[in-house]
Amino acid sequence: MPEFVYEALEPATGRRIKDEGYFEGPLELLRWLERRGLILIRYRLKKRYFWEELFAPKVTRVELAEFCRNLAFMIKGGVPLIQALEDLEKTAENKTLAKAIRKLRQNVEEGKPFYESIKEHPKVFYPIVQALTLVGEETGRLDETLYSAAEHLLRVDEIISTTKRALIYPAFILVSMTGALAFWIFFVLPRILTLFQEMKVKLPLATRILIALVSFCTSNWFYFLAVPFGLVVAGLFVWKVPRARFYFEKIILKLPLVGKVRRTSFMAFFFEYTALLLEAGVNLMRTLEIMQESLKNPYMDEIIMTLKNRIEEGFSFFEACEGTGFFSPLELRMVKVGEETGRLVDQLRYLADYYYQRLERLVATLSKMLEPILITVAGLLFLIIVLALIGPIYDMISQIGKF
Structure with a gap:
């Protein structure tokens, strides 16, 4: 529908009104203004450029x-x-x-x-x-x-932000370490090791291994560019293809700590969403349908489909959850008690708050655990490099001292 920019007169007050709106054509705009007691003075069709739609800001x-x-x-x-x-x-x-x-x-x-x-x-x-x-x-x-x-x-924005913080921080550290290591291997070490060979310094085993490693990396640099590019393409493929994303999510959920963060995030969202809609008066089947439209996650989509199918077959919400094999005994017990006592919404809200607080603790734990591990690994890598260089540098300085 085209968008018009128009100016209209309010006869009672003589005030001029400038506004914009969507209309099928000028005639619809004129009739719309007449119904409001306004007189059209001028109008124009608002120009649209393709880049405006392309770069239109997303509503957060x-x-x-x-x-x-x-x-x-x-x-x-x-x-x-x-x-x-x-x-x-x-x-x-x-x-x-x-x-x-x-x-x-x-x-x-x-x-x-x-x-x-x-x-x-x-x-x-x-x-x-x-x-x-x-x-x-x-x-x-x-x-x-x-x-x-x-x-x-x-609340959902906070859950998603918390989950992202948990996963982005270690990824950032890992990328930074990889970048620093690549800089040493491709730019710093080749020059130092070439100098050792030119000076005909006797090289220990650790240094010879380092030379071989650096030579292999510099002669096969193309693969070090192709592999990250391939991983990005594979990541886009996994994200776009629902079945591939389903198995990726399944693998993520089985990882020791990251999987726990991911599942906790799912549970906080699931119980928060269900409690809110049920409390508002939306029936359970419609609640699950709306959740499917919002989540757009193939793995959770399959779980919700199982819930819907079992509820349609006549099972209670507790029995439907039990049949998925995804919910823990604590979650099942809370749902069962909620259904039996008529306080299902209260129980779901309790679970949502429980998992939200647990997610915050997991994020804090993840950061505290990964930071020293990554720093230790980085320190060991650079310590090995330094130890491989100290001996030849000492010999080279001794040779220079003889002259």
Whole structure:
């Protein structure tokens, strides 16, 4: 749908209004303004360039959470929805979000339900926000469900950020060590070792091994570029192909410490999501469907599919979880007690908080464990290099002293 920039006159006050909006054509724009008692002065079609869509800023979870929270506060304070959206559009710093809010406002002004308008922007408003908006409109508690959506988005963003910090830090250290080692092997050591050979210094075994290693590396430098490139291509393949990503996630979950961090992150998200939607009044099957749309993780997708199939067969939520073979005895016990006592949401929230706190402890533990290990490995590598160089350097200095 084309976007128009227009200027209109408000006859009662003589005020000129400049705004933008999406319309099928100039006639629809004119009729839309007439319904609001405005007179069209001028308009133009807003130009669109392909790079604007290509480099359009993505709406982050924090930005979306801020929008939901502010809208919830304004609705609770008695501000009409259209006026609230207009104010939020003016204050939105993210252009993509501002454009989506403008379209929401226009749709609501035309009488379209807020939930239907939200659904038109799936890349901006996540499935959880769509679901809670629908529940809020149907129950008349839109302010409460929007606030719940904001709290959930902030919690999920914290979970994802915490997991990334746990995995990025050791990766950064490893890359830095590899870069330093490559600099020594390809630039520093060849010059030093060539000098030893020219001076005809008697070389110990450790130095001869180092020379052989450096010679092999410098003569096969192409492979040292091809291997990282191949790993990047393989990583992209794994990320794009669902089945390959499924097995990759399965391998990650079996790793000693990283796997525990990954699983804890999954569990914190799963229980947080389920508790929020069930508390809002969404049924269990729809909750699992929305979770599938949000996660987009092949491994978790298969677990959720198993849950849905078993629930459709008549099993309880506890029995469905037990049938996946993924949930621990603690998790199963909590779910079972929740179902039996009618306090399932409370039990799920307890599990979500438990795994969130556990994730924070694991991240702190991971950093404390990996840092000394990586530093020790780096120190040993460079110690071996230094020891292999000390003997020949001492002999070379002795020969120079004789002259």
